[in-house]
Amino acid sequence: MSLYGMMRTGASGMEAQVNRLSTVGENIANANTTGYKKASTEFSSLILPTSGSSYNSGAVDSKTRYGISQQGSTVTSTSKTDLAINGNGFFVVSDNNGTNFLTRAGGFVQNNVGELVNTAGFKLMGYKYVEGVDPVQTVNGFGGMEPINLASTGLSAKASTKGTMAANLPSGDAVGQGYTTSLSIFDTQGNARLMDFNYKKTGTNTWTLEVKDRTTGNDMLSPATNTMTFDSATGKLLTGGSITLVGSVLGTPIAGSGAQVENIVVDLSKTTQLGFKFSPDGGTVDGNAPSRIKDVTISSDGVVSVTYENNKIEPRYRIGMANVQSPDNLTPQVGNVYSQSIDSGVIVTGFANIGNFGAIMSGALEASNVDLAGELTDMISSQRSYTANSKVFQTGSDLLDILVNLKR
Template sequence: MSLYGTMRTGVSGMNAQANRLSTVADNIANANTTGYKKASTQFSSLILPTTGGAYNSGGVTTDVRYSISSQGTFSYTTSATDLAINGKGFFIVQGGDGVEYLTRAGAFTPMSDGTLRNSAGFTLMGYPYSSTEDPTIVINGFAGLSPINLASGELNVQASESGYLHVNLPSNEAHPYTKSTSLVAYDSLGNTRKLDFNYSTTATPGEWELSVTYTDPDTGDVYDMLDPAGATVITPPATAATQALAFDTDGKLAPPSPETIATQPLGIGGAILNGLSISIGGTSGGSTQLAASFAAKGDIDGIGPSGVAGYEISDDGVVYLKYENGDLVPKYRIAMADVQSPDNLKPLAGNVYSQSNDSGVIVMGYAGNNGYGSIISGALEDSNVDIAEELTNMIESQRNYTANSKVFQTGSELMDVLVNLKR
């Protein structure tokens, strides 16, 4: 046995306990850090070969591990941009260096430029939203991501494209009988355009004719919106084109009556009123001819000029802008990522993580799909540090450090005895 070896073993033990105390200190310091994942120190023995009956003391080495896959509890807030993930996955954020990182720290705040940044200054990333299909995800990379921007639609206009109009035409009215109703559509500049739907009986019982017109409030010109040649002004001797409607003995629209009618596009006042697809119903429901008063219900999509009044974020990560007129318009979808071994991610300053050799490749996805957790708006994930456990670890490390120092001290005293044998 070597006295120097004994002292080296004592030093090794003190260094190991100092490392443990360092992780305890970090954990306690970050007990209130949003999304923080605690560190722990694992010990591994170092054994030296024993020869000739003499025992050679070895030592101890440490390895720091992170409980990144362990989810913390949630604290609820009043901010819709405070986000937490209930389940597996990470937010993707971009640092000031333009590099993407992973994080569970979702305390995002809208900035003056409309982007969302957390308390460490990292910007939340996502994909522009499409109503027809999900964005194409680069499974193992961050291509296609862009900063989520709540100011991207400061003023919003959405031209009308479709709608519905379901009416009851009174079956007990004598011919000739005419009744009109109107719907408002939005053109490409957000102007309101009132379309008049005119229903008239024909000489054949159960048959009606429908015409659709638009009257220019500035010129008084009346446009025929059903004219197959395109929306044109109706001259005084001319009549508007009509769509024939026939009803069966149950009062429902019968073939060859269409289930939808299509108006013609109209360019007026420097704007375009799109051709509209208006559902009028069919044999399964919609417009009817019954012995009751004329009644109508309908709507056309579209949004007039409206400013952003707020925003909402759904549990599947869709970011909606809420406009002053009450409309919710999806603009972005928050991207999520995961790796095969989250606990082996590389921690970096700012409570973010990067891929390491042991973590596995980054796999992209969406909240609520393919095993990814859901997003909770108005909540933050707490640190997963247990203060009571950390204080216990601190006391254990303090005692163990003291014990190792006694080993070093004893070895030093024995060296003194050995040196002074000559005396």
Template sequence: MSLYGTMRTGVSGMNAQANRLSTVADNIANANTTGYKKASTQFSSLILPTTGGAYNSGGVTTDVRYSISAQGTFTYTTSATDLAINGSGFFIVKGSDGAEYLTRAGAFTPMDDGTLRNTAGYTLMGYEYSSTADPTIVINGYDGLSEINLKSGSLTATPSTSGSLDVNLPSNEEHPYTKATSLVAYDSLGNSRKLDFTYSTTATAGEWNLTVTYTDPDTGTPQTLAAQTLNFNSAGELVTPASGVISTSSLTFGTGTGASVLSGLDISIGATTQLAADFSADGDIDGSGPSEISGYEISSDGIVSLKYDNGDLIPKFRIAMANVQSPDNLTPLAGNVYSQSNDSGVIVMGYAGNSGYGSILSGALEDSNVDIAEELTSMIESQRNYTANSKVFQTGSELMEVLVNLVR
């Protein structure tokens, strides 16, 4: 056995324990870091071949592993933009260098420009939402992603397209009899347009005329948008029109860039009746006037919807998620983010709640998965082992001194 080998073995052991202490220190320092995944040091023996009956001491090597796939507990907050993933997957964020990274740190805060950034300065990414189909994603790449922006469409107006108006026309009124009611519709610029619905008896029993008019508030001139004859059976049920729908013509207001259009509306009147009761009306037309954003909501499947003053909740984005075949082999980077490595496998994109991806919790943060008691125990073990290895080095050094003194 070589005394030099003994000393090198002692140094190897001290270096290994120093590495373990480094991971313990990092874990304890980040015990309260949102989404942090603990590191651990694994030891592997280094054995040198024995020759001539003499034992050659080897040493120990270390390998740092990360418990990225181990989920932490949740802390619930009052902010809707604090996000946590319950299950597998990662948020996709963009750094100041323009590159995309993976993270579980979901403490996002709305910025002045409407984007969402976490405490490390990374911006949350996703896809623009479509009401007709899920956004098309590139399964193995980040193409098509855009920054999620809570100021997108900060002022919105929804033009009217359809509505309903159910009335009871009194069957015991003598001819001629006329009664009117009104509904408000919205044109393409969000202007409110009052439509008047006028019901008049005819000389034929069970028959009424319905006209829909719009009166220009400046000129006071009414314009007929629809005219329909209504017929009822002996039970007071509407039989004409058979479709139970009356359609209005379109209106154009103004000229040039300031022009607006009230598109033709389909008004359902199928529940209109003619019974021996007073005139009554119940109805509504869709659409809304200009309204500002008053808040936002993020669903468990990652749909980001904007709330408006008028009560509308309009989906605008869908949060993108990603995963790899071996999350524990991702490369950790500063800011609690990860990048793909040769051992992690390729990045696969998807959505929350689909294809094995976890659900998104709004108003929650994922805690660090560090166990302080376990780390303190590891620290004490490393301290004792480091001291023991230093004793091996010290003993080898003392024996070397004895050999030197023998020469003298």
């Protein structure tokens, strides 16, 4: 073994311990960083070939690894837009250039234009919510995602387009008996309009239904009468289970306001004819009167909804999630985010609570997975190892001095 080789080995050991101390320092500095994943330094030996009785000392190689797949503890928060993932997966976020990244840091707040951004300024990405339609996902990309924006545009009104109405019609009534109930619907300006539902028995197990606008008296059905027939044994509705209130009957637009009534499909399928009194259920209808946004809610499956002052809930987005085959091999970037690497595998997108993706917890944050006690222990161990390696280097230097002084 040459003296120079001995010194190089000692220097290699010192450099490896410096790298380890660097990761320890970074972990301690980020012990309270939301969603931070600890870094660790792993060592491997570098062996040099020997010849005869001469031994060539090798060195040590250090490699930094990240515990990205290790989940941190969950801490509660007072903000509903603070999010944590209980299980696998990452939030998809975007920077100002439109580049997408993965992160577990879910401390999101609205910026000046209503977008949900985390502490580092990355925008939370998701899909536009369409009721009854699952967003189209790109298995190996982020196609279809856009920044989630919850900006309030002042008062918001929505016209009714569908509803339900159910009632029990007494089976023992005589032909000609009639009943009336009403359903309140909304026009395009959010004005409430009452629709009177007039039931009349016209024969055995047969009733007719007419719907009239209470203000104008106009018939809302075309044709004006809907015939409903019932099963003689069970009293269940057989025919006439759906009607359409024709908005154009009231004029397009409604005279004097510019507001329009849309065509409204009303489901009557739960109407029955049983030996009980007339019992309407009051009906339901979509749409809403003018109202301001007062709250935001996020469900465990990632549906982001706004709640208006009239307690109407409107789903707007569904948060997109992503994962890779080997999360620990993702490449860390500035801002506590990660990008895909060759070793991490292909990015797969999905939704919370589906498949291998975990549930989203609103009003919670994922804490750093750093163990301070372990980091301080590693710090002491690295300090001692660094000192020992410096002694090897110093001893080699002293021996080299002795060798040089032999000439004297």
